[in-house]
Amino acid sequence: MHKMHNTPLGRVFDVFNHIVLILMGLVTFIPFVYVIAASFATEAEIAARPFFLVPETITTAAYDYIFSTNTFVRSIGVSVLVTVLGTLVSLLLTMSMAYPISRKNLLGRNIILNLVVFTMVFNGGMIPTYIVVRSLGLLDSLWALILPVAINPFYLIIVKSFFQNLPTELEEAARIDGCSDMGVFWRIVIPLSKPVIATFTLFYAVFYWNDFFNALLYISDSAKWPVQLLLQQLIMVANVDFGTMDTMLTDPPEESLKMAVVVVATLPILVFYPFLQKHFAKGILLGSVKG
Amino acid sequence: MAQLSMKSKKAKNDVVVSASQLTNMQRILRDKWLYFLLIPGALYFILFKYLPMWGVLMAFQDYSPFRGFWASDWVGFDHFINFFQNPDFIRLLRNTLILALYDLIFFFPAPIIVALLLNEVRMQFFKRTIQTLVYVPHFMSWVIIASITYVFLTTSGGAVNAVVEFFTGEKINFLSSPDWFRPMIIAQVIWKETGWGTVIFLAALASVSAEQYEAAIMDGAGRFRRMWHVTLPALRSTIVILLILRLGNFLDQGFQQIYLMTNSLNRDVADVFDTYVYFVGITQGMFSYSTAVGLFKAVVGIILIYGADYFAKKMGQTGLF
Numbered sequence: 001m002h003k004m005h006n007t008p009l010g011r012v013f014d015v016f017n018h019i020v021l022i023l024m025g026l027v028t029f030i031p032f033v034y035v036i037a038a039s040f041a042t043e044a045e046i047a048a049r050p051f052f053l054v055p056e057t058i059t060t061a062a063y064d065y066i067f068s069t070n071t072f073v074r075s076i077g078v079s080v081l082v083t084v085l086g087t088l089v090s091l092l093l094t095m096s097m098a099y100p101i102s103r104k105n106l107l108g109r110n111i112i113l114n115l116v117v118f119t120m121v122f123n124g125g126m127i128p129t130y131i132v133v134r135s136l137g138l139l140d141s142l143w144a145l146i147l148p149v150a151i152n153p154f155y156l157i158i159v160k161s162f163f164q165n166l167p168t169e170l171e172e173a174a175r176i177d178g179c180s181d182m183g184v185f186w187r188i189v190i191p192l193s194k195p196v197i198a199t200f201t202l203f204y205a206v207f208y209w210n211d212f213f214n215a216l217l218y219i220s221d222s223a224k225w226p227v228q229l230l231l232q233q234l235i236m237v238a239n240v241d242f243g244t245m246d247t248m249l250t251d252p253p254e255e256s257l258k259m260a261v262v263v264v265a266t267l268p269i270l271v272f273y274p275f276l277q278k279h280f281a282k283g284i285l286l287g288s289v290k291g
Numbered sequence: 292m293a294q295l296s297m298k299s300k301k302a303k304n305d306v307v308v309s310a311s312q313l314t315n316m317q318r319i320l321r322d323k324w325l326y327f328l329l330i331p332g333a334l335y336f337i338l339f340k341y342l343p344m345w346g347v348l349m350a351f352q353d354y355s356p357f358r359g360f361w362a363s364d365w366v367g368f369d370h371f372i373n374f375f376q377n378p379d380f381i382r383l384l385r386n387t388l389i390l391a392l393y394d395l396i397f398f399f400p401a402p403i404i405v406a407l408l409l410n411e412v413r414m415q416f417f418k419r420t421i422q423t424l425v426y427v428p429h430f431m432s433w434v435i436i437a438s439i440t441y442v443f444l445t446t447s448g449g450a451v452n453a454v455v456e457f458f459t460g461e462k463i464n465f466l467s468s469p470d471w472f473r474p475m476i477i478a479q480v481i482w483k484e485t486g487w488g489t490v491i492f493l494a495a496l497a498s499v500s501a502e503q504y505e506a507a508i509m510d511g512a513g514r515f516r517r518m519w520h521v522t523l524p525a526l527r528s529t530i531v532i533l534l535i536l537r538l539g540n541f542l543d544q545g546f547q548q549i550y551l552m553t554n555s556l557n558r559d560v561a562d563v564f565d566t567y568v569y570f571v572g573i574t575q576g577m578f579s580y581s582t583a584v585g586l587f588k589a590v591v592g593i594i595l596i597y598g599a600d601y602f603a604k605k606m607g608q609t610g611l612f
Contacts, residue, residue: 010514017408018417024405025424028486031439032427034450038442050453097332100325107318112329119336122593124343125585126565127572131349131360132342148339151332181324210432213547217573228434232551235438255448262438269430276430277423281490 032266039063039259046255062260071222071230072261078142079209079226079265086146086208087201093150094159094200095193099185102163120153126217133218144218145211145226152207155200162196163189199279206276209268227265234258350583356576363579370583379567387563391541393477399537401481402488403530409489410496410522411514425486436483437551440475441466467556476552480545491533492526499525535603539596542588564588 033053038046039062041055066072101112123129129148138144166189174188190197212228219225225233235258269276319326350370352363374380405425412418428436443451444465452462465471499521507517546565553561562570564584572581 007513013514014411017411021405021408021412021417021421024486025421028428028482029424031443035439035442047448050448051450093332093335096328097335100322100329103322103325105318106322106325107315112333115341116336119340121596122344122589123340124345124347125582125589126568127578127582127585128343128346128349129339130573131346131578132339136338147335150339151335156332181322182328185324185328206430210430210434212432212434216550217569228432231438232434235441236551236554255442258438259442262435262442266431266435270427273427273430277426280430281494 035259035262035266039256039263041256043254043256046259062254062256063264066257066260066264072227074223075225075227075230076264078224079228082142082145082211082226083205083208085142086150087204089146090150090152090204090208091197091201094152094156095190095197096185097151098156098159099163099189102160104164116153116156130217139218140221140224142219142224145208145214148218149207149211149214152204155203159193159196159200162193166192195282198275199282202272202276202279205272206269227261231258231261231265234261347582347586347589349579350586352579354579354582356578366579370580371587373580374584374587379562382559383562383564383567386560387542387544390473390476390544390563393473394480394544395537397477398480398484399534401485403492403526405485406489406492406496406526407518407522409493411518422486422489425489427486428483429487431483433545433547433551436479437548440479440552444475466552467554469557469560472552472557472560476548479548479552492529495526495529496522531603531606535599539599540592541595542592 030053034051037053037055040058040060041052042057042059042061045052045056100106101109101116103109124132133139133144133148138147170188170192171184174184179187210228211226212232215226215229216232219229222230222233313321346360349360349363351365351367352360353366354360354363409418409421412421443449446452446462446464446466451465456462463471465475503521504517507521512520542564544563544565546569549561549563550566550569553566565588568581568585568588571577571584
């Protein structure tokens, strides 16, 4: 429809527009390509060439090395564990709380809803939360990476709205067949919510995999560091302080090792990226519908 | 007459009562399984959201980890007074406001412009490919983004500095220069979030009907007039809402991003409220003082959010709540 009335100026704009967008795409993506390329390159090449997209000599030495160290393999294990367990806990808590507060005739529903919404505008802040986590004895426990962030109130409200908009016929039929609220929730509501569960599985999983803040706050034992915290120490602190770390970090970290750690820490996101793109866009649009 | 109307009023009340004959106790018993499902979530909010809110009272104490919350001395507003008299206060406020302002001027319009550009692309395949590329960094952690920034900006072999050296003959230490800290932070945000920021605008544009464009063409509007008079107005309410949200969070600069880019050389311009609370509270153990700083920020934040909401409603927008 635009095509019919394209002026010469319009055509110039089209060319300009495509060039700008291609440049944007490249600027966004090429840094990742360089990091991947550098992770397969030799130390000498990284030192000699400031930028390349394909290494001259391809070597997996960096990967061989990082996967032979305890520190790295352990941190991947911690990240995987926290991501899987955290996502499960978060989904379970979010779904089971969203269902009751989606029932309009539940006594106290509005008070609960308002209390939840209030936590979105005001919170106790970093230090009081830290004190609570500490007094629960969760410092240096992997639960500290999960429990204090188990429910995202935004997600809770979105899931609640989703439950509210489910067709009621099935539920009523189940009730006539003698289902309790619990039965309706497990046998009717949950199976009907598969798309929402898929979306929020990804939301929570990406959050747990990427989280660095909670590990920084609550985990001081380097044996329990998730990969994000290890990477931060490796890249940003390594040239300052080696004293407290074990073998892998006492060797001056070479450039290709850093690159390899970045690649491994990024990999799950890239692998799941096609799903992420689809579901996140859906989620952000769900979120813009008022609860 | 009066009696009759009273009677009918009473009758009405009776009807209401009989519609929900159950007492509160009966309603609770009827919904016992629903309350059961609610327990874990409620515990979460009580423990990790409301208990810390009550914990902010620490800001009015000299909290000692050894004596605990109950036995610590109360000091009133001492920590707040100390904070406001401390030169750190002005420095933090300045850093935060400047970053927020830069963000508003340089980052905020970026997704709108890119969404407009993407909207003008007719080849769906091209459009989708570009979208797929520019969304990627949104899903990466700040640690990954900061690592890539270090790799590219470092003076020892970074690609950006190779280019800078080629043109100027000397290197720039972006990572530790106070002058480059703010541009670096804003560039990171633009790089990470511009692509993803277009999603919400593109969704708003998808709802513009083809007839509107056809009508504009009929009226003789060219390409750019259509962008100006049809496309841009379709984005107006989305822009206003996002702007309000942004103003409501004006003091929130991303903790993770700033923490990761802060070092001893750029600390003066890098410190914002959240990172200050971390450094003073967690690493130096001044719990009460840093809680006071955090509480100050949270209270200003809540005023900003409700203020923005009030303002939005005044302007005829739907507001946030």
